[in-house]
Amino acid sequence: MLKNPGRSRFRRTLGCLVLAAGLLSATIALAGKPHITLASTTSTEQSGLFHHIIPTFTEATGIEVRVVAVGTGQAFAMARAGDADALLVHDTTGEKRFIEDGYGIERREVMYNDFVIIGPSGDPAGIADAESAIDAMQRIAEAEAAFASRGDDSGTHRAELRLWQEAGVEPGSRWYRELGSGMGATLNTAAAMDAYLLSDRASWLGFRNRQELVLLFEGDEVLFNAYGSVLIDPERHPHLKHDLAGKWHDWLVSEVGQTAISEYRIDGEQVFLPY
Amino acid sequence: MNDLSRPDALLPLRVSALGFRHRGQSLLDGVEFTLGPVGRTILLGPNGAGKSLLMRLCHGLLTPTSGRIDWSLGGASVAFLRRRQAMVFQRPVLLRRGALANVRHALSLQGVGRAEGKRRAEDALERFGLSPLARRPARVLSGGEQQRLALARAWALRPEILFLDEPTSALDPAATKSVEDAVLDFHRAGTRVVMSTHDLGQARRLADDVLFLCGGRLLEQTPATTFFEQPQSPEAAAFLRGDLVW
Amino acid sequence: MAAGNPFAIALELILERDPVLLGIVGLSLQVSLTAVAIAALLGLPLGAAIALFRFPGRGIAVAGLNALMGLPPVVAGLMVYLLLSRAGPLGSWGLLFTPTAMVIAQTLLVLPIIAALSRQVVEDLWEEYREQLQSLGSSRLRAIPTLLWDARFSLVTGVLAGFGRASAEVGAVLIVGGNIDGVTRVMTTAIALETSRGDLPLALALGIVLLLLVMLVNATAYLIGEQAKRRLG
Numbered sequence: 001m002l003k004n005p006g007r008s009r010f011r012r013t014l015g016c017l018v019l020a021a022g023l024l025s026a027t028i029a030l031a032g033k034p035h036i037t038l039a040s041t042t043s044t045e046q047s048g049l050f051h052h053i054i055p056t057f058t059e060a061t062g063i064e065v066r067v068v069a070v071g072t073g074q075a076f077a078m079a080r081a082g083d084a085d086a087l088l089v090h091d092t093t094g095e096k097r098f099i100e101d102g103y104g105i106e107r108r109e110v111m112y113n114d115f116v117i118i119g120p121s122g123d124p125a126g127i128a129d130a131e132s133a134i135d136a137m138q139r140i141a142e143a144e145a146a147f148a149s150r151g152d153d154s155g156t157h158r159a160e161l162r163l164w165q166e167a168g169v170e171p172g173s174r175w176y177r178e179l180g181s182g183m184g185a186t187l188n189t190a191a192a193m194d195a196y197l198l199s200d201r202a203s204w205l206g207f208r209n210r211q212e213l214v215l216l217f218e219g220d221e222v223l224f225n226a227y228g229s230v231l232i233d234p235e236r237h238p239h240l241k242h243d244l245a246g247k248w249h250d251w252l253v254s255e256v257g258q259t260a261i262s263e264y265r266i267d268g269e270q271v272f273l274p275y
Numbered sequence: 276m277n278d279l280s281r282p283d284a285l286l287p288l289r290v291s292a293l294g295f296r297h298r299g300q301s302l303l304d305g306v307e308f309t310l311g312p313v314g315r316t317i318l319l320g321p322n323g324a325g326k327s328l329l330m331r332l333c334h335g336l337l338t339p340t341s342g343r344i345d346w347s348l349g350g351a352s353v354a355f356l357r358r359r360q361a362m363v364f365q366r367p368v369l370l371r372r373g374a375l376a377n378v379r380h381a382l383s384l385q386g387v388g389r390a391e392g393k394r395r396a397e398d399a400l401e402r403f404g405l406s407p408l409a410r411r412p413a414r415v416l417s418g419g420e421q422q423r424l425a426l427a428r429a430w431a432l433r434p435e436i437l438f439l440d441e442p443t444s445a446l447d448p449a450a451t452k453s454v455e456d457a458v459l460d461f462h463r464a465g466t467r468v469v470m471s472t473h474d475l476g477q478a479r480r481l482a483d484d485v486l487f488l489c490g491g492r493l494l495e496q497t498p499a500t501t502f503f504e505q506p507q508s509p510e511a512a513a514f515l516r517g518d519l520v521w
Numbered sequence: 522m523a524a525g526n527p528f529a530i531a532l533e534l535i536l537e538r539d540p541v542l543l544g545i546v547g548l549s550l551q552v553s554l555t556a557v558a559i560a561a562l563l564g565l566p567l568g569a570a571i572a573l574f575r576f577p578g579r580g581i582a583v584a585g586l587n588a589l590m591g592l593p594p595v596v597a598g599l600m601v602y603l604l605l606s607r608a609g610p611l612g613s614w615g616l617l618f619t620p621t622a623m624v625i626a627q628t629l630l631v632l633p634i635i636a637a638l639s640r641q642v643v644e645d646l647w648e649e650y651r652e653q654l655q656s657l658g659s660s661r662l663r664a665i666p667t668l669l670w671d672a673r674f675s676l677v678t679g680v681l682a683g684f685g686r687a688s689a690e691v692g693a694v695l696i697v698g699g700n701i702d703g704v705t706r707v708m709t710t711a712i713a714l715e716t717s718r719g720d721l722p723l724a725l726a727l728g729i730v731l732l733l734l735v736m737l738v739n740a741t742a743y744l745i746g747e748q749a750k751r752r753l754g
Binding site: 035037042046050051064066067068069070080081082083181182183184185187188191206207208209210237239 | 607617
């Protein structure tokens with residue numbers, strides 16, 4: 001007569017298992033509604049734009065948009081691996097190459113804003129009266145004033161590197177600090193060490209810890225910052241939600257979508273301009 | 276509990292040429308004796324004589340480095356043999372749970388079913404006067420109560436042989452008395468008793484026969500009356516006189 | 522809430538029972554508690570088994586377990602990310618950027634802590650119980666539940682340490698969860714986000730809320746443990 005001797009303990013263990021399974025299934029249940037995963041950049045997410053436009057889209061279509069905000073480089077990598085249904089980034093060259101490489105099928109320009117050069121209010125390099133963005137960058141390099149670079153292969157970082165190239169400056173000396181961080185973290189760091197940096201206007205406007213930092217230079221055409229939405233090739237990643245992603249892609253450039261984008265304001269200032 | 280007519284009786288136990296070495300040191304050497312199915316055997320001898328070691332070897336907690344330990348039913352596994360034995364240690368090892376739960380745990384280890392285990396555990400506590408403490412955490416009981424609980428646990432297992440390793444050495448006289456009573460209970464119920472002690476008075480009160488160990492050798496196996504009246508070895512004589520022997 | 526006293530903001534957040542905050546707090550608890558529960562179910566017996574059994578490579582297993590206690594959350598997150606990415610071996614499960622992925626990553630972080638502590642505690646207890654349990658006919662395997670139950674008060678500390686690590690880490694959940702608003706945003710990733718937006722008072726306020734939360738869980742576990750200890754000795 002060998003009955004199970006440890007039945008009460010068995011029951012306790014079973015209880016724990018049930019509890020864990022319950023918690024787990026509850027977390028899985030969260031993933032129930034129709035949704036797409038959007039790979040986008042920290043600058044758009046942190047500007048608060050998505051908070052403003054996504055509810056409008058969800059209300060109209062019933063589709064939830066889950067934003068994973070990373071650097072543009074990582075966003076491309078996510079999309080290439082098939083981990084994102086949709087892509088919204090700001091690196092026109094990169095977006096075009098993404099399609100050429102056979103990962104995407106269509107790219108549309110959704111909105112734009114511009115980059116601005118931020119620096120300490122003292123402006124040791126005297127860029128406030130620079131003639132162009134290139135001139136401003138040259139002055140920073142000549143003055144060897146501290147410059148904080150994203151250094152994370154993001155759209156902003158890529159734009160900054162293009163500016164240095166055009167300015168004929170090889171950055172990498174002591175005054176040039178590659179942070180390997182998102183926009184916000186770079187702003188925080190620059191504020192703490194009174195450094196210059198290149199930021200997108202939206203992130204700058206939404207940033208709350210400016211300390212001595214002020215906007216010093218803006219308005220040059222080369223600082224133009226275009227955001228593009230890319231449709232991912234369904235043949236390469238058949239498991240993705242291409243239908244839903246297509247609706248999002250179309251909605252962004254539709255009249256409703258464009259209006260929603262243009263209505264977004266930070267402190268009364270429009271941050272993204274529709275096409 | 277020992278039924279002599281049982282074909283699978285555990286006893287007699289034959290120990291032959293038993294030796295135990297540890298780190299190059301001989302702790303037990305050439306020990307030979309036989310334990311019949313009934314009686315109370317008291318192990319006597321000075322500290323370090325090998326009393327505890329001998330019991331652990333017989334109980335199967337340690338493996339001899341030489342010699343043999345043969346129970347009557349040969350060929351059975353150590354685990355199977357140990358299930359029909361019980362041991363009570365100098366300092367009772369009780370689990371961090373209630374008194375009753377301690378006894379029930381021991382029974383469940385031996386595959387006794389829940390209902391049967393509960394009944395046997397409650398009977399055992401009752402017998403040793405521990406029923407009022409059944410729900411009390413074992414670890415907060417007094418020293419005497421703990422040793423009684425260890426005995427109750429052994430009782431519930433209905434062993435054919437019970438080893439007791441100096442079970443009263445840390446107890447006051449009242450608690451010692453209750454342990455001695457318990458030993459008598461086991462004896463009356465037919466359990467073979469093997470017990471070590473330092474207390475000669477206790478040995479006189481309980482022993483049917485005596486195994487006298489000294490320096491890792493068995494010097495005497497004699498009936499109690501003979502041992503206490505006419506010890507055969509000079510070491511035992513000295514030990515009984517209270518001289519220092521080792 | 523752009524600026525101000527973080528303590529005042531924290532108080533306001535709690536008193537207002539802000540639904541967004543409640544959602545984040547709820548998800549944080551759910552993810553971390555699930556991870557700890559799973560890690561405990563696996564880690565406690567695993568640690569006990571390593572304590573009780575002798576096998577070749579046991580020393581390496583013990584050293585490895587102790588070393589894994591220092592596994593950087595980012596590395597754990599990256600491993601789970603590569604595993605769950607569509608390009609990875611378990612990509613077809615579609616778990617990346619879900620709370621389940623976060624549970625997996627945190628389980629990985631907590632498991633070594635619980636297992637290593639369980640091994641230590643059970644090994645010490647086995648030293649004490651060994652002869653008695655063997656005398657009663659317990660096999661080593663059968664001794665595992667006995668020892669775990671008897672060491673429960675010490676083990677709770679290890680489980681709580683695991684919960685502390687799970688609820689405090691940001692690197693792993695950020696990578697595998699993606700910090701998606703309303704879906705995978707937990708306390709730590711919300712704090713990281715607010716910090717990067719420069720809203721330091723709000724970030725600090727969330728930090729205070731997280732601290733209170735962890736203290737609440739620990740205090741509850743402590744009180745339950747004390748009560749049980751008084752009852753069981």
